[in-house]
Amino acid sequence: MSDQPQPVVRPAPISGFPEWLPHVRLVELRWLDGIRAAFERYGFCSIRTPAAERLEVLLAKGETSGEVYTLGRAQDPDKGQGTDKGQGSDEGQLGLHFDLTVPFARYAAQHFNELVFPFKRYQIQNVWRGERPQDGRFREFTQCDIDVINLDEVPIHFDAELPRIVHEVLTSLDLPPWTINVNNRKVLQGFYEGLGIAEPLDVLRAVDKIDKLGVDGVASLLADRLDQAQVKSVLELAQLRGGVEDVRALGVRSPLLDEGLQELDFVLRELSDLPEVVADFSIARGLDYYTGTVYEGKFVDWPEYGSICSGGRYEDLAGSFIRRRLPGVGMSIGFSRIFAKVLSAGLLDTGPSTPADILVVLPKDRRPTATSTARALRDRGFNVELYHQEDKVAKQLRYASRKGIPFVWFPPFEDDRPHEVKDLATGEQTATDPTTWSRGRD
Amino acid sequence: MSDQPQPVVRPAPISGFPEWLPHVRLVELRWLDGIRAAFERYGFCSIRTPAAERLEVLLAKGETSGEVYTLGRAQDPDKGQGTDKGQGSDEGQLGLHFDLTVPFARYAAQHFNELVFPFKRYQIQNVWRGERPQDGRFREFTQCDIDVINLDEVPIHFDAELPRIVHEVLTSLDLPPWTINVNNRKVLQGFYEGLGIAEPLDVLRAVDKIDKLGVDGVASLLADRLDQAQVKSVLELAQLRGGVEDVRALGVRSPLLDEGLQELDFVLRELSDLPEVVADFSIARGLDYYTGTVYEGKFVDWPEYGSICSGGRYEDLAGSFIRRRLPGVGMSIGFSRIFAKVLSAGLLDTGPSTPADILVVLPKDRRPTATSTARALRDRGFNVELYHQEDKVAKQLRYASRKGIPFVWFPPFEDDRPHEVKDLATGEQTATDPTTWSRGRD
Numbered sequence: 001m002s003d004q005p006q007p008v009v010r011p012a013p014i015s016g017f018p019e020w021l022p023h024v025r026l027v028e029l030r031w032l033d034g035i036r037a038a039f040e041r042y043g044f045c046s047i048r049t050p051a052a053e054r055l056e057v058l059l060a061k062g063e064t065s066g067e068v069y070t071l072g073r074a075q076d077p078d079k080g081q082g083t084d085k086g087q088g089s090d091e092g093q094l095g096l097h098f099d100l101t102v103p104f105a106r107y108a109a110q111h112f113n114e115l116v117f118p119f120k121r122y123q124i125q126n127v128w129r130g131e132r133p134q135d136g137r138f139r140e141f142t143q144c145d146i147d148v149i150n151l152d153e154v155p156i157h158f159d160a161e162l163p164r165i166v167h168e169v170l171t172s173l174d175l176p177p178w179t180i181n182v183n184n185r186k187v188l189q190g191f192y193e194g195l196g197i198a199e200p201l202d203v204l205r206a207v208d209k210i211d212k213l214g215v216d217g218v219a220s221l222l223a224d225r226l227d228q229a230q231v232k233s234v235l236e237l238a239q240l241r242g243g244v245e246d247v248r249a250l251g252v253r254s255p256l257l258d259e260g261l262q263e264l265d266f267v268l269r270e271l272s273d274l275p276e277v278v279a280d281f282s283i284a285r286g287l288d289y290y291t292g293t294v295y296e297g298k299f300v301d302w303p304e305y306g307s308i309c310s311g312g313r314y315e316d317l318a319g320s321f322i323r324r325r326l327p328g329v330g331m332s333i334g335f336s337r338i339f340a341k342v343l344s345a346g347l348l349d350t351g352p353s354t355p356a357d358i359l360v361v362l363p364k365d366r367r368p369t370a371t372s373t374a375r376a377l378r379d380r381g382f383n384v385e386l387y388h389q390e391d392k393v394a395k396q397l398r399y400a401s402r403k404g405i406p407f408v409w410f411p412p413f414e415d416d417r418p419h420e421v422k423d424l425a426t427g428e429q430t431a432t433d434p435t436t437w438s439r440g441r442d
Numbered sequence: 443m444s445d446q447p448q449p450v451v452r453p454a455p456i457s458g459f460p461e462w463l464p465h466v467r468l469v470e471l472r473w474l475d476g477i478r479a480a481f482e483r484y485g486f487c488s489i490r491t492p493a494a495e496r497l498e499v500l501l502a503k504g505e506t507s508g509e510v511y512t513l514g515r516a517q518d519p520d521k522g523q524g525t526d527k528g529q530g531s532d533e534g535q536l537g538l539h540f541d542l543t544v545p546f547a548r549y550a551a552q553h554f555n556e557l558v559f560p561f562k563r564y565q566i567q568n569v570w571r572g573e574r575p576q577d578g579r580f581r582e583f584t585q586c587d588i589d590v591i592n593l594d595e596v597p598i599h600f601d602a603e604l605p606r607i608v609h610e611v612l613t614s615l616d617l618p619p620w621t622i623n624v625n626n627r628k629v630l631q632g633f634y635e636g637l638g639i640a641e642p643l644d645v646l647r648a649v650d651k652i653d654k655l656g657v658d659g660v661a662s663l664l665a666d667r668l669d670q671a672q673v674k675s676v677l678e679l680a681q682l683r684g685g686v687e688d689v690r691a692l693g694v695r696s697p698l699l700d701e702g703l704q705e706l707d708f709v710l711r712e713l714s715d716l717p718e719v720v721a722d723f724s725i726a727r728g729l730d731y732y733t734g735t736v737y738e739g740k741f742v743d744w745p746e747y748g749s750i751c752s753g754g755r756y757e758d759l760a761g762s763f764i765r766r767r768l769p770g771v772g773m774s775i776g777f778s779r780i781f782a783k784v785l786s787a788g789l790l791d792t793g794p795s796t797p798a799d800i801l802v803v804l805p806k807d808r809r810p811t812a813t814s815t816a817r818a819l820r821d822r823g824f825n826v827e828l829y830h831q832e833d834k835v836a837k838q839l840r841y842a843s844r845k846g847i848p849f850v851w852f853p854p855f856e857d858d859r860p861h862e863v864k865d866l867a868t869g870e871q872t873a874t875d876p877t878t879w880s881r882g883r884d
Binding site: 004005006007008009010011012014017018019020021022025026028029039041042043044045047048049050051052053054055056058059060065066068069071072073093094095096106107109110111114115116118119126128130140148155157158161248270298316318319321322323325330334353354355356359371378382383384386387388389399402403405421431 | 446448449450451452453454455456459460462463464467468470471482483484485486487488489490491492493494495496497498499501502507508511512513514515516535536537538545548549551552553556557558560562563568570582590597599600603666712758761762763764765766767788793796797799800813817820824825826827828830831841844845847
């Protein structure tokens with residue numbers, strides 16, 4: 001140790017850029033695998049877009065640029081730092097994508113002629129936002145997005161299919177209680193029109209803040225714009241818990257409301273077997289983007305934590321990039337937000353720090369036997385570590401136990417003796433055979 | 443269409459940042475799955491580090507900074523662009539990692555007390571380099587790294603295990619012919635010492651260029667430093683194709699050479715069942731980092747394309763970050779290099795553009811039957827698309843065919859009729875049952 005030079009940099013985490021120890025990472029991978037499997041089970045295909053896009057692409061829809069990380073170069077601190085223009089590129093300034101919607105829009109436009117529509121894609125990638133980290137907000141985080149886009153029109157079928165898939169995902173993750181709340185923008189806007197409100201979007205804007213301001217807060221926002229009866233009806237709808245018939249029972253009528261209720265009715269009926277999917281007439285999910293069905297998932301016990309998934313139906317994905325109207329329906333799962341919350345709440349079911357099922361002991365002077373044993377078990381699909389040197393058996397066992405490897409395998413220490421396997425959970429050790437053994441407990 | 447606004451940005455690829463169409467992405471995912479499975483089959487655990495590290499971490503080992511992308515912010519072009527110091531962070535300048543070794547070293551140092559040693563990790567992530575893109579070189583690319591590190595000493599066991607794992611990976615990818623070339627730095631250096639060469643590292647530096655300069659080029663590099671007999675012996679070793687005994691037959695002796703040959707002998711013996719693993723006494727893999735076994739994988743038919751995997755044994759991973767010596771052995775698979783080459787050579791075996799096994803037809807007025815059929819098939823593990831609207835059957839079939847979905851399923855169009863399934867490859871259509879059907883052909 002004394003000849004070891006002094007370290008030059010103290011290793012430390014960067015706030016907002018999470019990383020996990022191996023036993024947590026193993027669960028994260030299992031979650032991601034489950035999500036991907038669910039998406040594929042419904043026939044959605046994976047795409048992956050580069051981490052970077054041209055800045056003009058990232059900002060094409062009018063997003064504010066404050067959260068965008070731009071790419072620069074370190075070598076020349078005096079000039080041009082922060083831009084990549086010097087590198088002989090004609091791409092202009094590059095930035096890291098801050099969501100997966102903008103890259104998807106650019107992808108769909110760029111590859112338009114090579115895609116089969118309706119195009120059903122999922123995308124599981126990290127995104128980056130240069131915002132101040134806080135509870136549930138990171139600067140690097142994983143999103144799991146699923147969208148269907150089509151030429152000119154998207155069947156209502158998908159408005160019901162997407163929340164079913166996300167429901168399947170969330171169910172598989174073994175989370176504390178959650179709901180997926182569904183609404184339809186046409187219901188809100190049509191209801192306000194039916195009340196004779198001239199500027200329904202202003203009202204929508206106010207109602208969208210009900211989570212933050214409360215009912216009274218929204219009421220006072222509306223007071224100078226609507227008459228008392230209108231305010232009462234608007235708030236009645238926002239607080240309604242029930243179904244399509246309960247909205248109709250409020251007695252308001254308009255063509256747009258009828259259309260919205262019909263769409264919502266289809267979605268709720270298709271999902272009536274899923275108790276976690278509920279109608280919620282208060283959610284609007286922003287104002288300009290979504291035009292029909294909207295979704296928002298939440299933890300029941302942590303409503304203030306914000307949404308764990310969200311999405312909706314939109315009129316045009318990629319108008320900034322192509323002269324073809326591409327409407328769609330999409331949902332996004334806030335993977336890192338969910339994972340970090342469950343982890344910090346102590347609810348993550350972590351286990352071993354290795355994917356190994358079995359540690360094969362390396363006995364003295366019997367490496368070939370141990371090697372062929374490990375290989376036979378790997379060929380049968382097990383994840384197998386062969387111990388790395390001829391240490392005492394007690395030390396080899398301790399290694400397995402510290403890593404959480406569930407089984408320790410003893411190849412014969414002498415010829416004509418049987419194999420034995422020890423279950424570290426029960427301590428039980430039994431004679432066995434590498435060509436027939438199974439975990440049993442599973 | 444006429445009401446569609448003019449697009450504001452033309453979508454275009456960014457050179458050096460590859461992205462794939464769905465049918466290519468599907469193969470990429472299959473490859474990545476296979477690599478991960480091989481790593482886990484040997485008990486290596488996954489870690490994931492953030493895309494960004496502090497610049498002082500990235501440059502701690504003395505790397506030149508020219509290729510590092512730094513993170514800046516777009517919002518304020520007049521001051522501070524290219525740095526993230528303004529954002530109330532105390533982390534200083536951040537940059538995207540350009541390999542997975544530096545982040546692994548920082549990770550090992552930072553989490554040192556929470557890791558079990560020997561620590562066996564794999565890491566499959568993208569890395570970024572701001573270099574000019576060329577054949578086989580990207581600005582964003584995927585590396586698959588596998589390393590074992592330990593306190594103070596790493597068993598020779600792993601020098602043989604790592605190329606076996608990588609061999610398993612490369613075999614699974616169905617590539618054109620390749621080899622994994624193995625050498626040991628001690629063999630080269632010890633051989634030069636045995637020849638009485640005073641500055642063996644200078645010779646090593648010259649021999650390392652044999653790929654670029656050829657035998658004659660290296661000979662003239664060495665001529666002013668060594669006598670003719672030494673040059674002859676040095677080149678004899680570099681061109682030797684054979685094993686440890688062939689080196690011994692050259693008649694040179696030194697303690698370091700003996701040590702190196704003994705290590706190399708162990709590795710080659712352990713891998714003697716793998717014909718693609720060959721000794722190659724010309725490779726040194728750089729000069730300062732590796733100290734024993736070294737590896738380099740190449741395509742047989744594209745030697746000029748450069749290495750497809752590489753690695754070796756090193757004395758100290760994380761000395762820049764921690765006052766503990768952590769020697770190790772590691773290999774890195776140049777995933778994107780391999781994938782892009784096989785793709786551009788027309789050798790990638792692509793198929794459908796969707797993971798769906800089956801398209802379930804949606805007959806007129808029979809949505810519940812179709813839905814429950816799709817669900818039953820999904821429950822049995824198939825990836826199933828339910829067609830999205832009540833189109834003509836011919837249109838639904840055309841959709842399956844365009845996406846490459848291999849089977850089309852017809853739920854009963856009337857009560858008391860059987861299910862039928864059509865194999866689009868053969869055209870054969872048969873009566874069947876969703877609870878018992880199997881693909882058969884597989």
